[in-house]
Amino acid sequence: MERLRTLRGFRDIFGEEIQKFKFIEDVSRKFFDIFGYKEIEIPVLEKTELFVRSIGDTTDIVEKEMFTFIDTGGDSVSLRPEATAGMVRAYLQEGMYAKERVSKIFTIGSMFRHERPQKGRFREFHQIDVEAFGADDPLIDAELLWMITLILGEIKVTGYSIEVNSVGCKECRESFRNILISYFETKKDLLCEDCLRRFERNPLRIFDCKNAQCIDVTQNSPFLYDSLCEGCVSHFNIFLKHLSNFNIEVSINKRLVRGLDYYTGTVFEVTSVDLGAQKAFIAGGRYNGLVEEMGGPPTPAIGFAIGVERLALISTATIFKQGPSYFFAYVGEKAKNYLVPILRSFVSKGLSLKFAYEGKSLKSQMRYADSMGSDYVLILGDDEIKKGIIVMRDMRRKMQYELPLDPEDMIRESLKLTNNFTVS
RNA sequence: GUGGGUGUAGCUCAAGGGUUAGAGCAUCAGGCUGUGGACCUGGGGGCUGAGGGUUCGAAACCCUUCACCCACCCCA
Secondary structure, eight states: OOOOOOOTTOOOOOTHHHHHHHHHHHHHHHHHHHTTOEEOOOOSEEEHHHHHHHHOTTSHHHHHSOOEEEOTTSOEEEEOSSSHHHHHHHHHHTTHHHHOSSEEEEEEEEEEOOOOOBTTBOSEEEEEEEEEESOOOHHHHHHHHHHHHHHHHHHTOOSEEEEEEEOOOHHHHHHHHHHHHHHHHTTGGGSOHHHHHHHHHOGGGGGGOOOHHHHHHHHTSOOGGGGOOHHHHHHHHHHHHHHHHTTOOOEEOTTOOOSSTTOOSEEEEEEEGGGTTOOEEEEEEEOTTHHHHTTSOOOOEEEEEEEHHHHHHHOOOOOOOOSOEEEEEEOSHHHHTTHHHHHHHHHHTTOEEEEOSSOOOHHHHHHHHHHTTOSEEEEEOHHHHHHTEEEEEETTTTEEEEEESSHHHHHHHHHHHHTTOOOO
């Protein structure tokens, strides 16, 4: 019989990794609360049209990476490949724009893309997604990056770098597109196959190519960055000024363009050299036109997403356990009868008391206790029962004490001995 | 979708045509009949990813297929 396993690109997340995930989420939630972001859960499955309209129908994501199927009602539905589309939908559907001037929301959950897995890339992956609607002030652009640096600091990520750029508003992007097309038109034969495709659909993306010859071609090409309109230049400069006031080091990467159609103005990426080819672990930017395109009032907006798997790969945080843990070791059936009342007392006090279900030799139980990292082992056998006591062994100091056998007294006395407990 | 690499015990890996496929770690037991980590001894564990072929003989060679990893593409 063949054993079933997960689908390609889907994984079980457990053990140390899930602890790291939870830690990353906890730290993020803490800072989101400080900065006034409210949590929202949105559906994993939405109408395909939502993603087509927001992300763009010629992007790779919607063209070939979505898990799309026809449900029994005949609708085309898709597993979300990213969160922003659904967040915009929720912002409009729940009427947030009418209730507050600025809506700051975040969500945490799985995204799905039908890609070939590699280091730091899976078909089901987790994002922490943050969106702020209703403010065009570059201060909020800078504030987002500040919040990111605070989170990364607490998660103990070092050696990352932040790249920023502006991809301009609709107007300056449209005029630049023409400039770019006429430039590349003469150099078509120098571009790689992929870039020829990009030339047809989204010439901006040629700047993203890693092919040496293409990089060469773009070396002397006009940059969007250099032909931004007055308003975009001033917005970007004020953004940079704020960043320096926040003491945030960034580098301007004129080649940085994003793969989703909705971005306008500020875009940014946080990368780490420790990640392999998929080095961006946080990315985002402004999308001032999207809300209106989705049928809402004209609303400036900005957001970013954290790739949790990638962040977990580079976080050097170690998860500390808190509080002492106890183990109950018993010799003989008579002693085992004392387990339940003792266990109940420990649990009611919120203390961790482990034990072996099929207790074998004491030696075996001691090994078990040790392998689970128990700090104290309570040992009970006929001798102790006769004397009305229980032995508590301090595993690290290799010292033993006698405690009363009555559970309440036992806990009280043991806490006296362990109240200077510190995690090593 | 394309390319490269790897599939042998729970994990990391040996064996490169020739008895019964090994080692370390992990696990269980014993040494120590009631005391953990170190050490010693032993036990359990495998259709060598799957299917076909070549051969007296295949984990090994050939074909097919599947899976995983890395990279391209793209992206968090």
